[in-house]
Amino acid sequence: MKRATASMSLRLVVLFGLLALVLFTAVGSYLSHSLHMQLEARDDEELAGKCRSINHLVEHAASLEDILTRRHLVLDTLSGHDQLLVRIARADGSTLMESHDPTRTAPGVDLSTIKIRSWDHIEALRMGDLRARYMASMPVTRSGEKAIVLVVRTASDRMLLLADYRADVWWAASIGTVLATLLSYFLVRSGLRPLRMMAAQTRAISANKLDTRLDLQAAPRELHEIVQSFNDMLDRLHRSFQQLSQFSADLAHDVRTPLNNLMVQTQVALGKPRSLDEYQALLSSNIEEYERLSRMMESMLFLARADNAHxxxxxxxxxxxxxxxxxxxxxxxxxxxxxxxxxxxxxxxxxxxxxxxxxxxxxxxxxxxxxxxxxxxxxxxxxxxxxxxxxxxxxxxxxxxxxxxxxxxxxxxxxxxxxxxxxxxxxxxxxxxxxxxxxxxxxxxxxxxxxxxxxxxxxxxxxxxxxxxxx
Structure with a gap:
């Protein structure tokens, strides 16, 4: 069983819908990625700034112990930034101070376990399900003691805002795709109106109206070639139909003449008794008519066989x-x-x-x-x-x-x-x-x-x- 072919309107609407989905998705993804890069750059600037501020406090401290007495200055630097965690350690790695209590403010985050891969550069960090970024440096106090400063950003208000933005983008892309698909249905129907007009014109063409032609000027330029080809086909059909009609009329006329001759001559001969010579003349005349019919049938058979490549x-x-x-x-x-x-x-x-x-x-x-x-x-x-x-x-x-x-x-x-x-x-x-x-x-x-x-x-x-x- 031959599978039904989907209509052109349905196919165009589906293609428009898919195109809208791809475009909205691509634009939304681009905007989301671009905003993510900008927000991440600002977060990194803020992280680097806080790291420099704490380095400045360490460098102006008389000693490492002096940092403990000035702990409030470090904490003031982080004021309003709950996502920023700071650890100051001695050169041997032992903790001097931390800005949080791992058991209360940031459970599951142990800054002492972080392996520093580079200095004075921002690096990505993953601790379990937590994604973070950190920056480490090694400032020196006025007494010449080295300290290790580690600043970690565990979260970002900007990134949380970005997550909401992404959700809004996908909702907008979905709604836009639905609206574009619905609008494309009406646009496709409007665009295919010339085809429906052509279909209406072709339905009006019959064997008695083969001289009807499609309006080339009313058709869109893209359909001119199709309309012209269809009109040329109608011209050929019209000529062939006229020739066939003329052929049928001529055939009937040419066959009727010898048949009428045969019937009339036979009826006259049967009207009254005839002599043997008269009957022989009649048969001789009939043979001539039969031969004419035979030649005509032979010629028609030859033409028919030639038309069918036989x-x-x-x-x-x-x-x-x-x-x-x-x-x-x-x-x-x-x-x-x-x-x-x-x-x-x-x-x-x-x-x-x-x-x-x-x-x-x-x-x-x-x-x-x-x-x-x-x-x-x-x-x-x-x-x-x-x-x-x-x-x-x-x-x-x-x-x-x-x-x-x-x-x-x-x-x-x-x-x-x-x-x-x-x-x-x-x-x-x-x-x-x-x-x-x-x-x-x-x-x-x-x-x-x-x-x-x-x-x-x-x-x-x-x-x-x-x-x-x-x-």
Whole structure:
């Protein structure tokens, strides 16, 4: 079972939502990190300042014992900063004083266990779950005694504020993402309105309204190529539908004529008893009509098979002069009866299916005999131009109007509407010629000067192309 595809609107809304989430998260993370760095820098400045102040008190003390008597000055330095802890130790590491009672003010924090990694630099410190920063220095009293001063920041009001800020940022990012997703839904619907208008226009197109076209000017510029392609497709469908309708009408007309002849002749013959000669004449006339129907059905079957790539070609090198002379000999009797001559010129070799080549050229010769006036001459000429072999069939006659040149290769089309099918033409000969040339990868064309000369040209490529149905 084929899985249903999500709508374009839903996909765009989801993408907008994801994009908003990523952008809000990125901006929030950047702002949070930037603020964290600024607050940490200020905390470090304050930590370094307190360490310098205590160093100053130590350096002005007469001795280490004097520091104990001036303990209140150290504690005054830390006044208002409960997160700052101070330990002053002797050079051998024994504690001289601490600013807090580990059992009461800072349980779990033992400054004597801290291993100092560097002097006069701020370092990060971790004691269990507690993250802290410290700075250590070694000032000297006036008596020359060295002391170890350790200042530790266990927490920061600024960092606690930052934690609340982060929570606000994530809430804002979440709410912003939801709002952006909801707004994107309406924006997407508004942006896709031209597509809905195009869909409404296409729904109005039917077999009876194939001349309707989408409004190119009303479509956004990004959709112009799609709209133009769709309109071009409608043009092709319209032309094909018109040709199909005309083909159906012509087919019905051409089939109805011999059928009516058969029915009328048979009904007349059955109207009263006839002689044997009359019945034989009737059967002979009926055979002619049957042969016309058979030729028409054979031509239609060939065109249908060619359209569906069911015609297998037997491509082989052919002597052009030999093939043209053979065709001229085949039509010699018909040409003499019509009082016209057939002249052959040219030489060379072309690659084609012999049977289809003879059929294509034969259709052109038969057509030329039909329109050539008595004592006229039909020429069959082969030339090589730009690597392609051209076979031309030219004849004098009434010619073809310029506005009908492009349509004469259509099925059942006749340049002379007044001419009935009684002449034996089914209107499929030139259509078969064009189909045969398409199977060979070539082309059929015509040029005409009304009242003077008409030339049909078959262009065979030097190397036959690989086409569907070709063997």
């Amino acid at each position: 015609v297998v070609l037997q491509i082989q090198p052919l002597d052009v002069a030999e093939e043209l002379n053979r065709i001229a000999e085949y039509f010699e009797g018909i040409a003499e009866e019509a009082q016209v001559r057939i002249a052959v010129a040219g030489s060379g070799v072309l690659h084609a299916d012999a049977t289809l080549l003879r059929r294509a050229v034969g259709n052109l010769v038969a057509n030329a005999i039909r329109y050539t006036p008595p004592q006229g001459s039909i020429s069959l000429e082969a030339t090589v131009v730009a690597g392609a072999t051209l076979i031309g069939v030219a004849n004098p006659g009434p010619g073809i109007p310029p506005d009908q040149i492009e349509r004469i290769f259509d099925r059942f089309y006749r340049a002379d509407p007044s001419r009935s099918s009684a002449s034996g033409s089914s209107g499929l000969g030139l259509a078969i010629v064009r189909t045969i040339m398409a199977l060979h990868g070539g082309a059929a064309s015509a040029s005409s000067e009304p009242g003077k000369r008409t030339v049909f040209t078959l262009r065979f490529p030097e190397v036959p192309v690989s086409l569907p149905g070709k063997g």
